[in-house]
Amino acid sequence: MDLLQSISREIAALMFRIEVTAEFFRKQNFHRALNGTVEIIDRTGTVIESIMSEPAILELSELQEILPQVIDMLKELSTVQESGDMILLADLLELRVMPWMLEVQGRFLTVLDGVSMLNDELFRKNSKAWYQKLSADQKNVKAISDLYHEVSDKGYSYQNNVRQSGAMGQLEPTGSGMPTLRINSKGKEFYMHSNQYPALEGYELAKSWYKEKCDRYIIVGMGLGYAVSGMLEVDRFVHITVYEYEWSRLMLSFALQDFEKWIESGQLTICYDPDFCQLQLHREKRDSREELVIHYPSLLAISEEKTRESLEDYFIQYSSIQNQTYLLHGNFKKNIAQKDEEVSVLKDEFYGKDLYIVAAGPSLDHNFLELKKVKEGVILATGTVLRKLLNAGIRPNFVIMTDAFDEVYEQIRGLEDCGIPLLYLSTVCAGVPQAYQGKRYIIYQNEFAPAQEAAGEKQAQLYYTGGSVSTTAMELGIVLESKRIIFLGLDLAFTGNMTHASGTPKLAGRKEENLREVPGVNEPFVMTSKNMDSYRQWIERRIIRYQQECREKKQPPVQIIDATEGGARVNGTILMELSKVIEGAETN
Numbered sequence: 001m002d003l004l005q006s007i008s009r010e011i012a013a014l015m016f017r018i019e020v021t022a023e024f025f026r027k028q029n030f031h032r033a034l035n036g037t038v039e040i041i042d043r044t045g046t047v048i049e050s051i052m053s054e055p056a057i058l059e060l061s062e063l064q065e066i067l068p069q070v071i072d073m074l075k076e077l078s079t080v081q082e083s084g085d086m087i088l089l090a091d092l093l094e095l096r097v098m099p100w101m102l103e104v105q106g107r108f109l110t111v112l113d114g115v116s117m118l119n120d121e122l123f124r125k126n127s128k129a130w131y132q133k134l135s136a137d138q139k140n141v142k143a144i145s146d147l148y149h150e151v152s153d154k155g156y157s158y159q160n161n162v163r164q165s166g167a168m169g170q171l172e173p174t175g176s177g178m179p180t181l182r183i184n185s186k187g188k189e190f191y192m193h194s195n196q197y198p199a200l201e202g203y204e205l206a207k208s209w210y211k212e213k214c215d216r217y218i219i220v221g222m223g224l225g226y227a228v229s230g231m232l233e234v235d236r237f238v239h240i241t242v243y244e245y246e247w248s249r250l251m252l253s254f255a256l257q258d259f260e261k262w263i264e265s266g267q268l269t270i271c272y273d274p275d276f277c278q279l280q281l282h283r284e285k286r287d288s289r290e291e292l293v294i295h296y297p298s299l300l301a302i303s304e305e306k307t308r309e310s311l312e313d314y315f316i317q318y319s320s321i322q323n324q325t326y327l328l329h330g331n332f333k334k335n336i337a338q339k340d341e342e343v344s345v346l347k348d349e350f351y352g353k354d355l356y357i358v359a360a361g362p363s364l365d366h367n368f369l370e371l372k373k374v375k376e377g378v379i380l381a382t383g384t385v386l387r388k389l390l391n392a393g394i395r396p397n398f399v400i401m402t403d404a405f406d407e408v409y410e411q412i413r414g415l416e417d418c419g420i421p422l423l424y425l426s427t428v429c430a431g432v433p434q435a436y437q438g439k440r441y442i443i444y445q446n447e448f449a450p451a452q453e454a455a456g457e458k459q460a461q462l463y464y465t466g467g468s469v470s471t472t473a474m475e476l477g478i479v480l481e482s483k484r485i486i487f488l489g490l491d492l493a494f495t496g497n498m499t500h501a502s503g504t505p506k507l508a509g510r511k512e513e514n515l516r517e518v519p520g521v522n523e524p525f526v527m528t529s530k531n532m533d534s535y536r537q538w539i540e541r542r543i544i545r546y547q548q549e550c551r552e553k554k555q556p557p558v559q560i561i562d563a564t565e566g567g568a569r570v571n572g573t574i575l576m577e578l579s580k581v582i583e584g585a586e587t588n
Contacts, residue, residue, distance in 0.1 A: 012177035016199040025090035114171035114179035118255040123158040126254040127151045129263040192297045202226025209293045216290040221298025225253030241269045243279040313534040334430035343441040344461040350480035357473045360384035361491025363566030364501035367578045383411035388503040402469045466538040484559045491567025492536045493526040519569040543572030
């Protein structure tokens with residue numbers, strides 16, 4: 001059985017190498033592709049010899065019946081490699097070698113299970129290397145000290161320990177042989193990794209994380225270690241720090257991945273962090289050159305609610321930026337070509353005046369007509385509510401739009417010549433400023449390198465955005481020194497089970513999945529989404545930071561008023577009815 005397990009592990013590793021090598025061929029990285037092909041041919045030959053050495057395994061594999069074809073397959077690979085036909089080489093690897101390995105592996109998996117892939121030798125090597133790198137305090141942690149004593153016993157078998165404990169019944173084999181893990185968290189079951197090629201999935205995830213100018217990564221969640229190994233496959237020179245809170249998963253990864261040389265070299269640091277204290281300290285002191293990434297299935301399994309929500313908020317923000325990268329860059333190039341003035345030229349329009357930011361939350365229906373009484377203030381409408389206001393006879397002073405996706409154009413379709421000046425983020429859907437016929441002003445945002453570079457060249461102001469149009473509007477009010485900033489329609493929750501106010505393009509009923517309970521304005525708690533809650537928290541943090549800035553400058557802060565009259569409670573804002581806000585402004 002030990003030999004069968006060893007062969008099965010090797011076949012799983014070879015299937016991963018085939019996929020990666022074929023990718024190198026198609027990327028025309030022929031040096032790595034040809035080296036990979038030589039490795040595959042040599043290791044496949046060794047696998048065949050191992051199968052032939054044990055009659056029971058030979059019978060199970062049915063290799064003897066097709067041995068001539070397999071030998072011909074390897075000869076053909078060598079011949080094509082010598083001929084230099086790179087396209088055919090990639091095809092042969094995927095169309096001939098891979099199917100045969102999958103077939104053989106499938107037969108082996110009829111007598112093996114997920115635990116069979118756990119490698120005691122790897123476990124011992126990884127554990128010892130890890131222990132030697134730990135601080136004295138960490139070595140005194142009971143789970144860690146117990147581990148060291150266990151692996152020091154030459155007769156200790158982690159695989160046997162797992163079998164005897166019965167604790168890892170959710171470790172399952174996949175089509176490639178390498179195991180995945182089925183998790184039950186809060187009554188819901190989900191998989192940590194792919195049920196077919198978990199190693200390849202980890203490699204693809206690592207590629208999505210990888211940035212050429214970054215050589216240090218913080219990975220939250222080890223899983224079974226596939227993404228960590230994948231990152232070292234993508235770039236063997238990176239430095240990685242992994243934070244894992246679940247002891248059993250950390251130990252499983254030690255029995256599945258070859259981490260030893262990376263740990264010993266100092267390129268891989270693994271932190272057992274059950275309460276996330278070490279991660280929090282690292283986040284607070286994180287170098288700007290470090291990239292923090294999250295293994296999402298590990299995130300879902302976190303039971304401690306506040307920690308999970310904090311990491312979820314980061315994940316949402318990070319994923320949004322990553323998924324929109326090409327879109328943001330494409331929009332930016334087209335938008336700066338418009339050569340519009342930068343928004344800070346409007347400072348005299350905002351300075352010392354009340355700024356009414358009109359968002360599209362459901363509560364807007366209750367009080368937005370009060371805006372007709374505004375005489376001296378500035379009404380800044382988000383794009384979603386522009387049509388609603390105009391239809392009600394309310395002409396805002398400005399409209400602001402920030403979304404990069406094409407769908408945002410629907411907010412102004414038919415209103416392109418309405419005459420309301422447009423304030424737009426430098427990465428907004430390029431179709432919006434291209435079509436808009438009124439006066440336009442561009443907003444350069446922080447934390448987007450091309451915008452920062454352009455602002456530097458033009459000596460223009462940079463603005464934090466917070467990820468939404470309302471948070472961007474608030475930042476404008478702060479930087480341009482409005483007298484007061486007044487929100488309405490800023491529900492940030494599903495007031496009346498609705499997402500938006502009536503007469504807006506996004507009006508819909510709420511979905512019942514993945515909601516959060518947060519303090520409300522008119523009731524103890526309201527339901528909100530992860531995205532909206534992240535905006536609420538951004539506003540709260542921005543207010544704290546802004547107030548600190550004012551104390552340092554020894555100047556009074558601008559009042560930030562929430563006149564939404566519903567939705568989620570935003571700490572740091574002053575609750576006030578809109579009618580009283582306007583009445584107070586007009587009588588001063």
